[in-house]
Amino acid sequence: MGRVGVLLLNLGGPEQLGDVRPFLFNLFSDPEIIRLPFPWLQRPLAWLISTLRARKSQENYRQIGGGSPLRRITEKQAQALEQTLQQRGQDARVYIGMRYWHPFTEEAIAHIQRDQVEKLVILPLYPQFSISTSGSSFRLLEKIWQADTSLHQIEYTVVPSWYQRSGYLRAMADLIARQLDQCPHPQQAHIFFSAHGVPVSYVEEFGDPYQQEIEDCVRLIMQTLQRPNDHTLAYQSRVGPVEWLQPYTEDAIQDLGAAGVEDIVVVPISFVSEHIETLQEIDMEYREIAEAAGIHHFQRVPALDTHPIFIEDLTSLVIEALNSPQKRFSDVVHPPQKTFKLYPQERWTWGMTTTAEVWNGRLAMLGFLALLLELITGHGPLHAVGLL
Numbered sequence: 001m002g003r004v005g006v007l008l009l010n011l012g013g014p015e016q017l018g019d020v021r022p023f024l025f026n027l028f029s030d031p032e033i034i035r036l037p038f039p040w041l042q043r044p045l046a047w048l049i050s051t052l053r054a055r056k057s058q059e060n061y062r063q064i065g066g067g068s069p070l071r072r073i074t075e076k077q078a079q080a081l082e083q084t085l086q087q088r089g090q091d092a093r094v095y096i097g098m099r100y101w102h103p104f105t106e107e108a109i110a111h112i113q114r115d116q117v118e119k120l121v122i123l124p125l126y127p128q129f130s131i132s133t134s135g136s137s138f139r140l141l142e143k144i145w146q147a148d149t150s151l152h153q154i155e156y157t158v159v160p161s162w163y164q165r166s167g168y169l170r171a172m173a174d175l176i177a178r179q180l181d182q183c184p185h186p187q188q189a190h191i192f193f194s195a196h197g198v199p200v201s202y203v204e205e206f207g208d209p210y211q212q213e214i215e216d217c218v219r220l221i222m223q224t225l226q227r228p229n230d231h232t233l234a235y236q237s238r239v240g241p242v243e244w245l246q247p248y249t250e251d252a253i254q255d256l257g258a259a260g261v262e263d264i265v266v267v268p269i270s271f272v273s274e275h276i277e278t279l280q281e282i283d284m285e286y287r288e289i290a291e292a293a294g295i296h297h298f299q300r301v302p303a304l305d306t307h308p309i310f311i312e313d314l315t316s317l318v319i320e321a322l323n324s325p326q327k328r329f330s331d332v333v334h335p336p337q338k339t340f341k342l343y344p345q346e347r348w349t350w351g352m353t354t355t356a357e358v359w360n361g362r363l364a365m366l367g368f369l370a371l372l373l374e375l376i377t378g379h380g381p382l383h384a385v386g387l388l
């Protein structure tokens, strides 16, 4: 086997407060995050939203020490994976490609080229697939591949999602069991799975398999855990005025409090590292909501980070991927209930007639003007829902 590389894909996060605005600009410039009928609107709108959201977002990052721990943790995961691969006899270099902040995916690819990698496993650090996370990174990679034909020499394979692997499930069950055992009444604590949300339209219109994979993941974790506790699944981190997957975490916590539940153990399941949404949103915002709702005992399961069972499982995953048939970006097909391919976007069904697209355009223009007006006056629906 020639030189082997593993490319870990992740979202990236601002390392200091000054990074927050440009990080948000990169994020909102991504058409997989904000879907607009006119590509030319994307960057002006991204500029506007990132400028207006920066202060609120900075305040959240300030509360967790002034920046995201994501890069540091992902580097530790990469190091641990490289070491375990070595111990298992697989010589490989592990690279990190972030979607919206350093080290960017483009930098990782340049590094991979310099190292003359011949075989590459592309592994997103998201257990479940969403068009807004792994899908966005795959799309970017495909563009990079199209623009540089020298990359075609690399034999790459893509891992779309991996939440059903037994090592991942065992590591999650281990972390949950440890938290349950610290509760005053371990059997009565309510296990509260909090997944990152996405807009409902991603699932219903664009066939994102994310919700299905999350539900399946929760079922498999509970099966692995083998505890009698009640559990709930809800969705957190909603941004903007459109409808996201429900129930929303804040509502579900309040409902549990109203139903008399006193102990909850919150399990973040969309992500394998600590980040702003575990450290700030769950540990601070949701804890406060829970206390106000009468939930006296609130515990949070830590993220996997470099949990040894998890790293062992990632190692096995890489070795299996190297010995399996190649999976290309264009092979990333999605759920059987949808007959179209999710990726690449050119093949997605947008479900729009020409007339609908014309109206979409008009509405987008109106929306953009309304946004400008809101920016000038400081009043409007986006302020009301907390986006600006």
Ligand SMILES: C=CC1=C(C)c2cc3[nH]c(cc4nc(cc5[nH]c(cc1n2)c(C)c5CCC(=O)O)C(CCC(=O)O)=C4C)c(C)c3C=C
Binding pocket: 011, 012, 013, 014, 027, 033, 053, 057, 068, 069, 070, 126, 130, 132, 133, 196, 197, 198, 199, 210, 239, 240, 270, 271, 274, 275, 276, 277
């Ligand atoms: C506006 C739409 C967004 C969608 C859809 C979305 C999906 C999504 N995101 C993650 C994981 C992370 N998101 C992070 C930051 C972040 N995400 C959004 C918006 C959407 N995410 C914003 C605006 C931000 C910036 C922070 C903020 O202002 O709230 C991060 C980085 C965290 C860090 O520590 O820096 C992660 C990780 C998932 C898993 C997901 C869909 C499944």
Ligand SMILES: [Fe+2]
Binding pocket: 196, 237, 277
């Ligand atoms: Fe988020």
Ligand SMILES: [Fe+2]
Binding pocket: none
């Ligand atoms: Fe996000």
